[in-house]
Amino acid sequence: MxxxxxxxxxxxxxxxxxxxxxxxxxxxxxxxxxxxxxxxxxxxxxxxxxxxxxxxxxxxxxxxxxxxxxxxxxxxxxxxxxxxxxxxxxxxxxxxxxxxxxxxxxxxxxxxxxxxxxxxxxxxxxGIPKHGFLEAIRCYLTQQQSLGLQQVADLFAMSPATFKRKLKQHGYCFQQLQDELGKHHAIFLLQMQQLSNEESANLMHFNDISNFRRSVKRWTGLTPSQLRYSN
Structure with missing residues (x-):
């Protein structure tokens, strides 16, 4: 590895x-x-x-x-x-x-x-190639999930408008990359570890189960129960 x-x-x-x-x-x-x-x-x-x-x-x-x-x-x-x-x-x-x-x-x-x-x-x-544009953004967001578009654009020395245009050239928007973090975590907890909704929501710092269910549906297109048994 x-x-x-x-x-x-x-x-x-x-x-x-x-x-x-x-x-x-x-x-x-x-x-x-x-x-x-x-x-x-x-x-x-x-x-x-x-x-x-x-x-x-x-x-x-x-x-x-x-x-x-x-x-x-x-x-x-x-x-x-x-x-x-x-x-x-x-x-x-x-x-x-x-x-x-x-x-x-x-x-x-x-x-x-x-x-x-x-x-x-x-x-x-x-020379080991550096991370590509999308990878670099994912790394920043993984290290600090609270970063917003303006803050990440600043890290690349770009204006928000230029940053969004470059993301669009790669076929993404900033919200998609933010949602990926939640999607990864939900898939691991619900599909791979087969944890309950309550356990998963707690580990993902959701205080409201309904909000957790809506978020999982938005991230994955599936409800938590569907995701748990889709594999």
Whole structure:
């Protein structure tokens, strides 16, 4: 995982992952880093197929990944099943991957320490790319959720109008990025950990359950109960 943190921007610059962990499973919630909404499904198919094939090569067997896709079930579902397996859920509120945590400590059968060393050295020599625009905003909001548009625009030395125009060029508005934080947290608590509405609302600092339900519906398009059983 540490190597991927260094090489991710070179291997897969189109997605960034936020990790969540339960007792048994590792979850990756993936976000679009450059505003590639029209090409999102194509890029997902390309990178996920490559990831499954690479892991099979390294471990000598296919890892049973579970995939959640934010788009409808495709007509060519057989190709998904051939390349990604059968653990597929479509029309989900978030693009995500999950797998058993044992794979994080399972030795690779075909590892190459020399190739790893050369790859790391080359990446460091070329300079690790900085976060893209959307990633940088997400980082600021994750560190301090109370930041408003004016404050974040100031961090980029932009006027609010220029900041909003640049966001629009990436296919986003500021409210969408703010809502992502709530969406991630709600998905983790309700869908991944299967907590009750009351437990989830308390952990997300909601004092009113009705307000919590409305917020989850706005973030994900699903009620808390629907989200809990949608996976």
């Amino acid at each position: 540490r190597v991927l943190d260094v090489l991710r921007s070179q291997i897969c610059p189109f997605f960034a992952a936020k990790t969540y962990t339960t007792e048994q499973r590792q979850y990756l919630l993936l976000s679009d880093t450059i505003g590639c909404k029209d090409q999102l499904q194509f890029l997902v198919e390309l990178y996920f197929s490559a990831m499954v094939s690479a892991c099979k090569l390294l471990f000598g067997q296919r890892i049973p990944f579970h995939f959640n896709f934010p788009f409808a079930r495709p007509r060519y579902i057989q190709e998904y099943e051939v390349h990604l397996g059968h653990r597929l859920n479509f029309s989900q509120p978030m693009l995500s991957i999950s797998f058993d945590k044992k794979w994080l400590v399972t030795p690779c059968l075909h590892r190459s320490d020399s190739l790893k060393w050369h790859a790391m050295k080359k990446a460091q020599a070329n």
